Amino acid sequence: MTTSIDREVESRLAEQDVRYTRGRRMVVAGLSSAGGPLSAAELHAGVGNELPLSSLYRSLAVLEEAGVLAPHHGTKGLTRYELAEWLRGHHHHLICTQCGAVEDVAVTDRHESQVERVVDEISSAASFTPVSHALEIEGRCARCT
Amino acid sequence: MTTSIDREVESRLAEQDVRYTRGRRMVVAGLSSAGGPLSAAELHAGVGNELPLSSLYRSLAVLEEAGVLAPHHGTKGLTRYELAEWLRGHHHHLICTQCGAVEDVAVTDRHESQVERVVDEISSAASFTPVSHALEIEGRCARCT
DNA sequence: TCTATAGTGAGAATGGTTCTCAATCAGTAA
DNA sequence: TTACTGATTGAGAACCATTCTCACTATAGA
Secondary structure, three states, rough: OOHHHHHHHHHHHHHOOOOOOOHHHHHHHHHHHHOOOHHHHHHHHHHHOOOOHHHHHHHHHHHHOOOEEEEEOOOOHEEEEEOOOHHOOOOOOEOOOOOEEEEOOOHHHHHHHHHHHHHHHHHOOOOEEEEEEEEEEEEEOOOOO | OHHHHHHHHHHHHHOOOOOHHHHHHHHHHHHOOOOOOOHHHHHHHOOOOOOOOOHHHHHHHHHHHHOOOOEOOOOHHHHEEEEEEEHOOOOOEEEOOOOOEEEOOOOOOOHHHHHHHHHHHHHHHHHOEEEEEEEEEEEOOOHOO
């Protein structure tokens, strides 16, 4: 099955002369059907252990390098991956300290431009070149309140 | 030397019947004199390799559990620690995607109130009760530009 | 087809972190 | 002080997510 995400990834990779191989397709398919970021092990199980771990890690690295995936570093030295924002849309995270759930939230343009202005002002004051930002809000989700 | 941070940590630990031992003091001292979160290895070097790594990791775990330290998960499965916000004050992070360094940045009241307004509006729209937030800015630091 | 290059699979190696266990320390009661 | 008890420490082994190696295979282009 070829989804629209597949097509977008395909052209992005073609621009960079990176092949969109079977293993890489499996990774993108696994992540695009997931409800949140997945670790290598979760992805491995998710594709029925068909893709060897060493290949899976290589695919993750290639796709991250190509800007298709974004890594999300979590507890216990586990790295989870999700599709990059240009595929999934820009969003922020609500992290429930009670149940651990991470919820994506869309942000209005007005909010986003305010956040971006703060980011730019902070960065230029520190001679830092910002590429992306993440606003992570910790607290209690509706279910745990 | 006993700093005011030392005293605050001491009373916090006493409340929880956790001892404030030599190794734990070294960890707190090392982190409070640092300009940003430190990994176990950086801390280990910072105290002249006097505190064995196994003890250092244990101290980090105990202090995190007690709410004195906050972990920060970064690239390469490295976890960096910093003093919790109630000790250090609220701040945000500049994360260099090239060298992995994390730098603390103070935020002006004006910036902070803008960010807080966005946080509150996002949260209430999602029936989420915010407790804290973190604005993480990724990009290139001055050295890696 | 032939050739050059990129990708794959299996397993070994790496390295940050955690675990084990014997030795030591701190607090308490007598 | 002394004995007892439980917490803490230090050294090294163990763990495990991730990366590396290398021989093999697939693909694109001539």
